[in-house]
Amino acid sequence: MEITQLISEIKRKKSFLCVGLDVDMEKIPAHLLEEEDPIFAFNKAIIDATHRFAVAYKPNTAFYEAYGLKGWEALQKTIDYLNTNFPEIFTIADAKRGDIGNTSSMYAKAFFEDLGFDSVTVAPYMGKDSVEPFLKFENKHTILLALTSNEGAFDFQTKKMDGLETYKNVLQVSKTWVNSRNLMYVVGATKAEYLRDIRDIIPESFLLVPGVGAQGGSLADVCKYGITADIGLLINSSRGIIYASNKDDFAEKATQEASSMQMQMEEIINGL
Amino acid sequence: MEITQLISEIKRKKSFLCVGLDVDMEKIPAHLLEEEDPIFAFNKAIIDATHRFAVAYKPNTAFYEAYGLKGWEALQKTIDYLNTNFPEIFTIADAKRGDIGNTSSMYAKAFFEDLGFDSVTVAPYMGKDSVEPFLKFENKHTILLALTSNEGAFDFQTKKMDGLETYKNVLQVSKTWVNSRNLMYVVGATKAEYLRDIRDIIPESFLLVPGVGAQGGSLADVCKYGITADIGLLINSSRGIIYASNKDDFAEKATQEASSMQMQMEEIINGL
Numbered sequence: 131m132e133i134t135q136l137i138s139e140i141k142r143k144k145s146f147l148c149v150g151l152d153v154d155m156e157k158i159p160a161h162l163l164e165e166e167d168p169i170f171a172f173n174k175a176i177i178d179a180t181h182r183f184a185v186a187y188k189p190n191t192a193f194y195e196a197y198g199l200k201g202w203e204a205l206q207k208t209i210d211y212l213n214t215n216f217p218e219i220f221t222i223a224d225a226k227r228g229d230i231g232n233t234s235s236m237y238a239k240a241f242f243e244d245l246g247f248d249s250v251t252v253a254p255y256m257g258k259d260s261v262e263p264f265l266k267f268e269n270k271h272t273i274l275l276a277l278t279s280n281e282g283a284f285d286f287q288t289k290k291m292d293g294l295e296t297y298k299n300v301l302q303v304s305k306t307w308v309n310s311r312n313l314m315y316v317v318g319a320t321k322a323e324y325l326r327d328i329r330d331i332i333p334e335s336f337l338l339v340p341g342v343g344a345q346g347g348s349l350a351d352v353c354k355y356g357i358t359a360d361i362g363l364l365i366n367s368s369r370g371i372i373y374a375s376n377k378d379d380f381a382e383k384a385t386q387e388a389s390s391m392q393m394q395m396e397e398i399i400n401g402l
Numbered sequence: 403m404e405i406t407q408l409i410s411e412i413k414r415k416k417s418f419l420c421v422g423l424d425v426d427m428e429k430i431p432a433h434l435l436e437e438e439d440p441i442f443a444f445n446k447a448i449i450d451a452t453h454r455f456a457v458a459y460k461p462n463t464a465f466y467e468a469y470g471l472k473g474w475e476a477l478q479k480t481i482d483y484l485n486t487n488f489p490e491i492f493t494i495a496d497a498k499r500g501d502i503g504n505t506s507s508m509y510a511k512a513f514f515e516d517l518g519f520d521s522v523t524v525a526p527y528m529g530k531d532s533v534e535p536f537l538k539f540e541n542k543h544t545i546l547l548a549l550t551s552n553e554g555a556f557d558f559q560t561k562k563m564d565g566l567e568t569y570k571n572v573l574q575v576s577k578t579w580v581n582s583r584n585l586m587y588v589v590g591a592t593k594a595e596y597l598r599d600i601r602d603i604i605p606e607s608f609l610l611v612p613g614v615g616a617q618g619g620s621l622a623d624v625c626k627y628g629i630t631a632d633i634g635l636l637i638n639s640s641r642g643i644i645y646a647s648n649k650d651d652f653a654e655k656a657t658q659e660a661s662s663m664q665m666q667m668e669e670i671i672n673g674l
Binding site: 261 | 499531
């Protein structure tokens with residue numbers, strides 16, 4: 131997907147909501163366990179219930195790998211369902227991959243070509259030649275981990291590297307990589323005030339923002355420091371939407387939660 | 403597997419060779435493509451041809467993911483084949499995973515419990531709570547990326563963080579994590595002279611060393627600086643062994659290459 135398509139979808143829906151499809155069999159409604167493919171059945175119901183309010187979906191691959199072959203099959207069906215029925219919606223494989231060059235090429239092929247995702251999250255630790263194989267793909271997007279939403283972010287990411295915080299170093303250095311225009315970044319909402327500095331380095335790049343809701347981040351704060359003329363944000367919510375209820379009404383509750391977030395976003399967009 | 407079992411296997415075979423099972427359909431002998439599962443057929447042949455000389459096998463998950471469901475099935479068959487026929491051999495899922503706590507737990511479950519690997523490689527960027535879920539598993543081993551063998555290692559890993567190179571910071575900090583005794587580390591052979599400093603920080607931990615052979619690292623140099631009384635090294639070779647020939651004689655050539663590396667290692671062990 132071209133970035134302009136994502137932007138026009140955001141403006142059309144007045145939403146920059148991304149729904150995280152982190153399916154845990156122990157948390158989905160019991161009646162779905164009787165389905166042939168409970169994971170896909172759950173995802174399909176969630177997508178049908180929320181697509182009017184969301185511009186992106188983000189399955190985290192860990193939750194699918196944990197179920198082995200059945201999990202991968204469910205992931206494949208989910209991305210196929212999205213690409214067939216909602217081609218205007220941006221898709222993110224939250225895989226946090228990264229390896230030496232020829233191996234990163236294999237991952238890029240798997241997520242962009244075989245599965246058909248629009249984007250994939252990638253870890254920066256192994257540097258330039260571990261990320262550039264992803265950047266080669268036109269109209270595909272590589273979402274680099276910069277500042278994550280967990281406690282462990284303070285172990286290395288916020289430490290100073292050559293006088294500049296490591297996550298800022300990652301932002302700076304990544305701008306020099308070939309096809310860096312295909313980069314987006316993960317920036318956790320729990321550190322919203324950091325976004326001011328981040329926007330000094332990457333004023334226009336899209337940011338994927340986890341940590342609003344369950345992890346305690348504030349939508350208003352993130353937007354205050356991070357929003358751009360083209361919005362430039364994808365706010366992810368996983369548990370808050372998909373597990374709003376674990377009963378028969380899970381889809382309706384998911385609709386309500388997604389709709390409520392979209393309304394907050396519409397207000398923010400209208401106030402720009 | 404307990405670490406003592408790995409050490410006794412190393413001493414019994416006089417080898418610390420790890421064979422990387424990075425299967426690329428374009429590089430395997432053409433006659434195998436007629437098999438029902440060419441990837442597994444190739445791996446089985448390579449394992450049968452090299453197991454007398456190797457103490458570990460390391461499939462890189464990227465190469466399996468690139469073939470979708472069939473790839474995952476081949477990975478599952480490969481680890482099952484190893485665990486059933488060669489339970490004394492150490493297995494490594496080279497997956498370079500790492501995510502927030504509950505998600506890392508899913509990955510740990512997938513690789514340690516469902517697939518049944520002895521160890522998995524993990525990226526350090528997200529810090530303590532992204533790695534500790536892996537460390538919880540008794541007699542399972544988490545191999546943390548410290549200093550990788552690619553060019554991009556110089557982008558961040560060798561830069562100074564609070565006055566100390568980032569990879570040394572990763573080593574230092576990781577020692578403070580709960581169950582850190584279950585840690586091993588990836589240290590690329592192309593930077594063998596760095597091993598002296600590394601051994602000051604982690605004198606006894608096992609190191610998984612890629613980059614000997616195809617990537618230009620020297621076995622003698624790695625051992626000079628990195629070997630311990632219990633050896634403490636697993637030297638990985640992928641392409642040099644598994645693609646020693648792409649003809650009918652690929653298994654014999656793999657035996658020759660693995661045997662030749664084992665002999666060099668035996669000489670080093672005898673000289674200790």
